[in-house]
Amino acid sequence: MIAFAALLERLVFTPSRNAKIALLRDYFLHAADPDRGYALAAIAGTLAFPAARPGMLRALAMERVDPELFALSYDYVGDLAETVALIWRPPADRPDASPPGLTEVATALADTPRADLPALLARWLDICDTPTRHALLKLVTGALRVGASARLAKVALAEIADVTADEIEEVWHGLAIPYAPLFAWIDGTAPRPDARDAPVFRPPMLAHPLEGVDLDALAPADWRAEWKWDGIRVQLVRTPGGERLYTRTAEDIGRAFPDILRILQDMAGHVVLDGELLVMRGGAPEPFAQLQRRLNRLAPSAAMLRDLPAGVHLYDILFEDGEDLRALPFDTRRARLESWFARNAPPMLGLSPLIPFGSFAELAGIRAGTRAEGVEGLMLKRADSPYLPGRPRGPWWKWKRDPLTVDAVLMYAQRGHGRRSSFYSDYTFGLWRGMGDTRELVPIGKAYSGITDEELKFLDRWVRHHTIARFGPVREVEKSLVLEIAFDAAQPSTRHKSGVALRFPRIARIRADKPAADVEDIPAFLRATRCVDGP
Amino acid sequence: MVAWLVPKPEGLYCAPGDFYIDPLVPVPRAVITHGHADHARPHHEAVLATPETLAIMALRMGEDRAGRARQSLGYDTPLRLGDVTLRLAPAGHVLGSAQVVLEHAGQRAVVSGDYKRVPDPTCAPFEPVPCDLFVTEATFALPVFRHPDPRREIGRLLHDVRLFPDRTHLVGCYALGKAQRLVALLRQAGYDAPVWLHGALRPICALYGRFGIDLGVLGAATGAARDAMRGGIVLAPPSAIADRWARRLPDPVVCLASGWMQVRQRAKARGVELPLVISDHADWDALLQTCDDTGAREVWVTHGREDALIHALGRRGVRARALRLVGYGEEDEAGDAAAAEGEPA
Numbered sequence: 001m002i003a004f005a006a007l008l009e010r011l012v013f014t015p016s017r018n019a020k021i022a023l024l025r026d027y028f029l030h031a032a033d034p035d036r037g038y039a040l041a042a043i044a045g046t047l048a049f050p051a052a053r054p055g056m057l058r059a060l061a062m063e064r065v066d067p068e069l070f071a072l073s074y075d076y077v078g079d080l081a082e083t084v085a086l087i088w089r090p091p092a093d094r095p096d097a098s099p100p101g102l103t104e105v106a107t108a109l110a111d112t113p114r115a116d117l118p119a120l121l122a123r124w125l126d127i128c129d130t131p132t133r134h135a136l137l138k139l140v141t142g143a144l145r146v147g148a149s150a151r152l153a154k155v156a157l158a159e160i161a162d163v164t165a166d167e168i169e170e171v172w173h174g175l176a177i178p179y180a181p182l183f184a185w186i187d188g189t190a191p192r193p194d195a196r197d198a199p200v201f202r203p204p205m206l207a208h209p210l211e212g213v214d215l216d217a218l219a220p221a222d223w224r225a226e227w228k229w230d231g232i233r234v235q236l237v238r239t240p241g242g243e244r245l246y247t248r249t250a251e252d253i254g255r256a257f258p259d260i261l262r263i264l265q266d267m268a269g270h271v272v273l274d275g276e277l278l279v280m281r282g283g284a285p286e287p288f289a290q291l292q293r294r295l296n297r298l299a300p301s302a303a304m305l306r307d308l309p310a311g312v313h314l315y316d317i318l319f320e321d322g323e324d325l326r327a328l329p330f331d332t333r334r335a336r337l338e339s340w341f342a343r344n345a346p347p348m349l350g351l352s353p354l355i356p357f358g359s360f361a362e363l364a365g366i367r368a369g370t371r372a373e374g375v376e377g378l379m380l381k382r383a384d385s386p387y388l389p390g391r392p393r394g395p396w397w398k399w400k401r402d403p404l405t406v407d408a409v410l411m412y413a414q415r416g417h418g419r420r421s422s423f424y425s426d427y428t429f430g431l432w433r434g435m436g437d438t439r440e441l442v443p444i445g446k447a448y449s450g451i452t453d454e455e456l457k458f459l460d461r462w463v464r465h466h467t468i469a470r471f472g473p474v475r476e477v478e479k480s481l482v483l484e485i486a487f488d489a490a491q492p493s494t495r496h497k498s499g500v501a502l503r504f505p506r507i508a509r510i511r512a513d514k515p516a517a518d519v520e521d522i523p524a525f526l527r528a529t530r531c532v533d534g535p
Numbered sequence: 536m537v538a539w540l541v542p543k544p545e546g547l548y549c550a551p552g553d554f555y556i557d558p559l560v561p562v563p564r565a566v567i568t569h570g571h572a573d574h575a576r577p578h579h580e581a582v583l584a585t586p587e588t589l590a591i592m593a594l595r596m597g598e599d600r601a602g603r604a605r606q607s608l609g610y611d612t613p614l615r616l617g618d619v620t621l622r623l624a625p626a627g628h629v630l631g632s633a634q635v636v637l638e639h640a641g642q643r644a645v646v647s648g649d650y651k652r653v654p655d656p657t658c659a660p661f662e663p664v665p666c667d668l669f670v671t672e673a674t675f676a677l678p679v680f681r682h683p684d685p686r687r688e689i690g691r692l693l694h695d696v697r698l699f700p701d702r703t704h705l706v707g708c709y710a711l712g713k714a715q716r717l718v719a720l721l722r723q724a725g726y727d728a729p730v731w732l733h734g735a736l737r738p739i740c741a742l743y744g745r746f747g748i749d750l751g752v753l754g755a756a757t758g759a760a761r762d763a764m765r766g767g768i769v770l771a772p773p774s775a776i777a778d779r780w781a782r783r784l785p786d787p788v789v790c791l792a793s794g795w796m797q798v799r800q801r802a803k804a805r806g807v808e809l810p811l812v813i814s815d816h817a818d819w820d821a822l823l824q825t826c827d828d829t830g831a832r833e834v835w836v837t838h839g840r841e842d843a844l845i846h847a848l849g850r851r852g853v854r855a856r857a858l859r860l861v862g863y864g865e866e867d868e869a870g871d872a873a874a875a876e877g878e879p880a
Contacts, residue, residue, distance in 0.1 A: 012803075019702075022698065022699065026698055066847070068843075068846055069843055076840070077800075079799070082799060086680075089678075130683070
C-alpha cells in the first residue's frame with residue numbers, strides 16, 4: 001500500500017504523459033504480485049466494492065478530533081478524504097503493525113459488510129502514514145482520480161514487455177483481477193493469455209486527415225467513400241462470453257447504453273462490429289449535443305431512453321462467427337457486413353452507406369455541399385485495405401468538411417501543462433451581447449491548440465502585458481485582441497451562458513488588425529450557425 | 536497578565552525598554568528576531584539583532600536601509616535596556632533567528648518570532664525558555680499540518696532524480712533559510728553533485744558560508760550551459776519555478792519545498808509536479824508542544840491560523856489571544872517578488 005500511495009501521489013501532480021508512463025513502469029517493475037494487479041485494477045477503475053460514504057468518514061474522524069478543529073481544518077483543506085488523512089491521529093498505544101498491503105485492502109473491502117467498514121478503516125488508518133491514509137481513503141470512497149487512465153497503465157506494461165499496447169488491449173477484457181496471467185506474460189514467464197470467447201476489445205483502425213495528399217494521383221476506382229458521422233466511434237462486441245460496447249479508447253460504456261446492449265444480447269454468434277454511436281430520431285442522427293447528454297449519464301433514465309434513443313451506423317465487421325476478418329480487404333469485409341446485416345436486421349443498427357462517385361472532383365462537390373446534421377465530413381478507404389490497428393498512413397483518410405470560423409475577443413488566459421507550463425496557452429474567447437451600457441462580452445468557448453510556437457510566444461507576451469485581473473492560474477485580459485477561431489460545428493446549449501457550444505474550437509489566426517468592437521454579436525452568430533431560427 | 540508588552544499598530548511594543556519587536560513601520564528602536572522581509576523591515580533608527588541577522592539585513596536591503604545604528608547581540612548574552620533585561624535565544628528558524636526573552640517586574644515574556652523544533656543543520660536549535668507570557672507564531676496552526684521528517688522528503692526528491700535522469704529538478708524555495716537548509720539536507724543525504732542556484736539565492740548562500748555553514752559545490756544556474764544542468768538539481772525562488780525563468784532548463788520537474796505543500800490544492804494551483812513538505816515553521820504538534828514547554832499561562836498569537844491554536848490552548852487552560860498584527864507572513868510575496876526582480880528573465 002505504501003508504494004501504491006507514493007505512486008498515486010506522484011501521478012496526481014505529474015502533467016506529462018511520458019513522465020506518468022515512466023512512473024507507472026517503475027511501479028509495475030518493482031511491486032510484488034498480486035499487489036500490482038490490484039493497483040492496475042484501481043487505476044483502470046475495475047475494482048468493485050461498496051464505496052464508503054463521506055458521512056462515514058466524517059463520523060470516524062470526529063471520534064478522534066475536536067469537532068471545532070476538524071471544521072476549521074476541513075474548511076482550509078477543502079477535501080474530506082484529504083482532511084481526514086492529514087488530521088488522523090493514531091492512539092498512543094498505536095498497534096505495532098505495518099500498513100496493510102493493497103491486496104489485503106482490496107479483498108477485505110470486497111468482503112466487509114458496510115456496517116463493519118468503519119472499524120476496519122479505523123484499524124488501517126491507525127497503522128498508516130499520511131500519504132498511505134490518503135490513498136486508502138480515496139480508494140474506499142471510490143474517488144481515486146489518479147490522473148492516469150487504464151490506457152496509460154497498459155502503455156507502461158507494454159513498454160516493460162516490449163510489446164504494443166494494442167496487444168495488451170486485445171486480451172485485457174478477457175482477464176480478471178489481479179491479472180496474474182497478464183503479469184506473467186509481461187514478465188516473460190508465460191505466453192500471451194488467450195482471450196478465446198471473451199468479449200475483448202479489438203484496437204480500432206484510425207485515419208489521418210487528408211492533408212498533403214495529391215488526389216489526382218489516386219485512382220477513384222481503388223477507393224471507397226462513406227460519411228464520417230458526428231457521433232462517437234464505437235466497437236460492438238457480442239461473443240458467447242458476453243456483450244460489450246467500447247469506445248475507441250477501450251472504455252466500456254455499456255452501462256450508459258443499455259438500449260444498445262439489449263440489441264447485442266438478442267443477436268447470435270460471435271461478432272465484432274465497428275460503427276458510430278449516435279442519437280437517432282426517425283432514422284436520422286441528431287446533433288452531437290444530444291448524444292453528449294446520454295454520455296454524461298452513468299445510467300440513463302427511462303425518459304432519456306425514450307427521448308434520446310441510441311443507434312449505431314455500422315462501418316465495418318471485424319469478426320463474424322468467431323472468424324477474424326481483419327486481414328481481408330475492405331471490399332470483402334463490406335460484403336460480409338452487408339450480408340450479416342441482411343440476415344440479422346438488428347433494430348436501431350444501420351449500415352453506413354457507401355457514397356458512389358466517379359471522380360474525386362465529384363466527391364469534393366458532395367463534401368462541400370453537405371451541412372447535414374450529424375455529418376463531420378467524409379472517409380476515404382482503399383478498397384483493398386485490411387483492418388489494421390492504430391493509425392497507419394495511407395489506407396484510410398478522413399476528409400472533414402472545411403471548418404467554420406468566427407472572430408472572437410480574447411477574454412481570459414490560463415497557463416498550460418507540461419511543455420507549456422510557463423506559457424499562457426489556454427484561451428477563453430467571447431462575443432458581444434446587449435446594447436449600449438449593457439453591452440458585454442460573453443464567453444463562447446475555450447481553445448488551446450491550433451497555434452504555432454511563434455504565435456504562442458506572441459500570445460503569452462500579450463497576455464502578460466494586458467492583464468487586468470488574476471484568479472489563481474487564470475488571468476483576465478484587456479478585451480482588445482481578436483482571434484479567428486475555427487470550429488467544426490456550433491450547437492445550441494443550455495449549459496453555456498452564451499447558449500452555444502462549439503465543436504473542436506481551435507485558433508486559426510491572431511487578428512491583431514481587427515478592433516474588438518467589430519466582432520459579431522451572439523444573436524447574429526447563433527442565426528448564422530442555425531443554432532436559432534433566423535428572423 | 537503581562538501589561539508592559541503592548542500590541543500596537545506599529546508592532547509589539549516593550550514599554551519599559553522603549554523599543555518595538557519586529558515593527559512593521561520605521562521606528563526609533565527596533566529589536567529584530569530574524570532576517571525575513573516581513574519581520575526585518577528597512578529604515579529603523581536603531582536596530583538590535585544577532586550578528587547573523589544584521590548581516591542578512593545589510594545584504595538584503597543595503598547598509599543604508601538596514602538601520603542607522605546597529606547593535607549586535609549574540610545568543611544568551613543578557614543586556615539591560617531601560618527597565619528591561621533582554622537576551623536572545625535561538626529560534627531554529629533560519630541562520631541568526633532569535634527569540635526575544637524579556638524580564639521586567641518579576642515577569643518573563645518570550646517573543647518567539649518564527650520558529651521550528653526539528654533540527655536544522657544551518658542554524659542553532661530552538662531553545663525552550665520557561666516564561667509567563669509566550670508570544671508565538673501560528674503559520675501552520677491547524678491539526679492537518681504535521682510536517683514529515685525532512686530526510687524523507689529529501690529521499691523522495693533524490694528518488695525522483697534517479698527516476699528521471701534526463702530532466703532537471705527545479706526546486707522552488709525561499710532565498711533565505713530554506714535554500715541553504717535544502718542544500719545542507721542534500722549533502723547530509725550524500726548528494727555531492729553541484730547544486731545550481733538562481734541568481735537571487737547566491738548572495739545569501741555565500742553569506743551562510745561566511746558564517747561557517749559549508750554548502751559544498753554551488754553553481755550559477757544563470758549562464759550555465761543547459762546540458763550541464765540536465766539531471767541536476769536547481770534551486771530558485773518560488774516565483775521563478777513556473778515562469779519564464781524556468782524555460783532555460785531542460786524539461787524541468789517543478790518542485791516546491793514548503794509546509795504549504797501538505798495541501799494538494801496548494802500544490803496543484805502552483806503547477807508543482809513534486810511537492811516537498813519541508814517547512815521552517817513549527818507544525819501543529821510542535822506549536823502545542825512548545826507552548827507546553829514554556830509553561831506560559833498566557834499565550835499571544837501574532838499571525839497565522841490563530842483560531843485553531845487559541846481554541847486548542849483554551850481547552851488546556853491556557854489564556855490565549857490573537858494580536859492580529861497585520862503584515863507578518865508575507866515573506867512569500869514580498870521576498871519572492873524582490874528576489875525575482877534581481878534576476879533577468
